[in-house]
Amino acid sequence: MGSGIEHEERFRRIYAANFEPLLAYAMRRVEQPEDAADVVADTFLVAWRRSRDLPPxxxxxxxxxxxARRVLANHHRAGARRDRLGDRLRQRIRFAVAVDPGSQVPERLTVQAALARLGKLDREVLMLTxxxxxxxxxxxxxxxxxxAVVRSRLSRARARFRDLVGDDLGPPGHVLDVMPAGTWEEGR
Structure with a gap:
């Protein structure tokens, strides 16, 4: 029992003596102070898990x-992955907005108004397809x-949507990027 208490006391001493130097070390190597706190916390977590193997x-x-150096390397790799993922997501969002007729205000308002007049299930079937x-x-x-329910709802939703908007959306499964602005005026 005494060795467990001694073990904890040793870890507390190591923590107290090294927290501030490790925090300063991490702060000089990250952009955000909260990232430095995470690095120190992760470092001491590793130290706790391996506390029986700590050097003198x-x-x-x-x-x-x-x-801490290895924790920082992992932190920087994770940050780079997050940045790459964020870049890919931003590109996809820009592309989705560019090809989405809803990105053009008059068409978006017309589409939104027509969708709002559909029943909940019909609207969801139409949007999913x-x-x-x-x-x-x-x-x-x-x-x-x-x-079968989806097919019948889709048929009904397309017909109702066509009546409301005045334009055929194309075959099921196609994205709504095929509706040029001029077509809206022609169908009214």
Whole structure:
């Protein structure tokens, strides 16, 4: 029992003696102070998990710097991955807005008004098949209804939407990027 208490006391001493130097080390290597706090916390988590293997207290700071260095490398790799993912997401959003007729205000308002007049299930069936590009059987799985229900709702929703907007949307599964602005005026 005494060795457990001694073990905890040693860790507390190591923590108290090394927290501020490790925080300063991390702060000089990250952009945000909260990232430095995360690096220090992760470093001490590793130290706690491996506390029975820690070197003598005279050498422990160097060991902690080595752990912090690896934690920082992981932090920077994760940040680079997040940045790349963010860039890809921003590109996809720009592309989606560029090809989405809803990005053009008059058409968007017309489409939104027409969609609002559809029933909830009809609207969702139409949006899943046209905007999301799902097949009726896939939309049925998402909505937890039979494919037959989706097909009949899709047929009815397309007809109602066509009446409201005055334009045919094309075959099921196509994205709504095929509606040029001029077509809206022609169908009215």
């Amino acid at each position: 207290e005279a050498e422990v700071r160097l060991w902690l710097y080595g752990v 046209f905007w999301e590009g799902l097949e009726p059987r896939e939309a049925a799985a998402v909505l937890r209804v039979s494919p």
